[in-house]
Amino acid sequence: MEEVSFWPLPALLLPQTTCQLIGSTVLSDSTLETKPIPGTAATSAIDGRLLELWFTPVRFGLLLAVLILASFPEVIFGNQSFIARDFGLFSYPVAYYHKESFWRHELPLWNPLHNCGIPFLAQFNTITLYPLSLIYLMLPLDWSLGIFCLVHIWIAGMGMYFLAHRWTGNRFAASIAGLAFAFNGLSLNFIMWPSHLATYSWMPWVIWSVEKAWQRGGRAVLWAALLGSLQMLSGGPETILMTWLVVLPIFVRYFVLEKSSRWTGIIRFFGVIILVTGLSAAQLFPFLDLIAHSQRNSDYAQMNWSTPGTGWANFFVPLFGCFLTRKGIYFQDNQYWTSSYYVGIAVVALAMWAIWRVRKPRVWFLAVIALLGILLAMGENGLFFRALKIVFHPIGFMAHPVKFILLAVFALPLLAAFAIAELPWVNESRTNQPSRSLLVVGSVVALVILGLMAFAHLRPADHEEWQVTCRNGVIRLAFLALTLSGLAALRRFQAVKWKAILAFGLPVLLWGDVNLHAPPQNPTTSRDVLQPGLFQTNLSPKNGQSRALISGTAAKQMLEGTSGDVGKDFLFLRKGLFLNSNLLDETPTLNGFYSLYLESDLGVRALLGAHSAPFLDFVGVSIETAPDDIFKFVSRNSFLSMITGGQKPIFTDRTNMLPALADSNFDPRAIVYLPMEVKDEITVSNRSEVRILSQTLAAQKIELEVAATVPSLMVAAQSFYHPWHAWINDQEVKIYPANYHFQAWQIPPGQSHVRLEYKDRAFEVGALLSILSLGVGAGLFWSTRKVSEKSEAL
Known part of the structure; x- marks a missing residue:
């Protein structure tokens, strides 16, 4: 028997044993090349089983890692770092503050360096409690934060691989879905937000594990809770919400169809939710508390950050209707949340084919998810979001409707996987001949691209260069032809080595399409x-x-x-x-x-x-x-220190405070504005003399030695937020809102020791609940292990 040769593919990606066992049949090059008749069921079976052998989780993980390395070698080898847009101006500085606090052995609940002080951990997207933040906390930050992002691109691809394999039963299809979810315009855009990327990366893992949990129970419930908690702690609330909105209809269908186990399933499902909530409570409770005291309400959504009415076209021609900014990155007009959400033209074509030809409930469900994502992302540019906001007003809490595009980016790779799993030369159980219908869909997609190119030439959008758009469309046509032709040719090659080259070349083509669909979204320096x-x-x-x-x-x-x-x-x-x-x-x-x-x-x-x-x-x-x-x-030389004292209180309504503070006659050394409702609690009525003998100011704790001859007021030009507490001579006193946004408290006559400390009760209660939930989870894990060992012994 001849050795099965897979030259010239890398040894790490392909098996190089002398033979491959497929079921009980030993296959060799000569067997594969001579015995099966092209187009027969035997050929399809051999093709499908070879693809199953080649695209194992380990080999797909290695392929994905190689492609990540090929995309960002300068970041991985430490020569350069991501810097563009929010990576340099938000994510990196926030990670730096987190790391500095970590090495001071301090949990960063409060940040005094912005906006007169602002909650930090409660922001959620600061990922303060996310376990994988240790990657950048323990390693050099200017290298490791980029590595943190690339690790999560790999996690995203692997999660989608496992989810697609569970739903389609086909490893090659799962590999295509995993690659498309890891490499697309939206995932690459998320590199500038490590928190968003982390939340995105866990989305398929959560859906995969929660579905297993309600079906299997036992440890599957605990694993689902762990993965759900990782996503919950990673800091993207909208993505988390969309993840569970995808899970819910799947569970409802299970509940309706599986009558014999529906109540067991519902107990397991809500058990996962309870455990996820408990494990994440240390982050959730402060976040929800801050939401209640924040600027966001149901009318907050910024409609100008929505996709345009033609936003669907960017799935076909990614630069359609876009303009080049001075930073070298293309954006849609009035939409700056993401520079792209392109998933690959072949993925779109395959998804369309699946919707047309694959008669499965999950395909229909994913089609609805994709359509909803596209329609809702239009915000006020489409009718659907406005109608939904009337019915469900709290949707306005979402900052930018364009975020709903995530639903389409999630659904399209899975639809493509269902399409590939239907090909008879990929799945031997399929007998249909899709060549003609694939050609029809490919032609339709090509016509759409040509139509968009013509429209861009005749009626270009503001600041759009139609030549760039047309060139972008031509490249998409080339990738569409190459990918669909390669997919069709996969069944025609009989030599194993050429079949292997083609099989692994298709994911590389998809990767190349996304990498070349626009100028780099994440420039480095x-x-x-x-x-x-x-x-x-x-x-x-x-x-x-x-x-x-x-x-x-x-x-x-x-x-x-x-x-x-x-x-x-x-x-x-x-x-x-x-x-x-x-x-x-x-x-x-x-x-x-x-x-x-x-x-x-x-x-x-x-x-x-x-x-x-x-x-x-x-x-x-x-x-x-x-x-x-x-x-x-x-x-400016007339500024005051952060802590002052001795002001005369003036009581007024909050609505009158802002004009009074803006008045040029306002004297912050002499007066302080307090709300009318605290008038009965304040015994100070006049200006007095207060001396600050010493002060120690830290991020979350302030200590003062002060002296006053009469009861007096002290004022801190620091944001008023209820977790701040004050003690005078170890007796807790009340902090009052002062000058609209700041803090004031009353001190007795004589010398006093004043201590202000940030103590977030919501965090403390949440942390206690998280510890208890962790203990419960560990106990359940141990008990299921004991049960498993007894079962094996029997």
């Missing part, structure tokens, strides 16, 4: 620009002493970009303390970029925009953007 402390000077504000103010005009100009070189741009933006880049230099600013802000922070922004000098003094602005250079600062 030297890691040197990420080093901390590059712009610290003697004039730089320090925590608890003063703050920097970036003007609204400067922020708008910086947002548009400057030179076009991402490394130079980032250094300019760091110098201007733009968004969260100030965290790298530990410079407090009144600006910050987060998903959630305290509700009263919106009023403070209005006051900063009014540029009232007394209010700027009160919040401690020591430097502000120069009027003639957005990357320079000018000094």
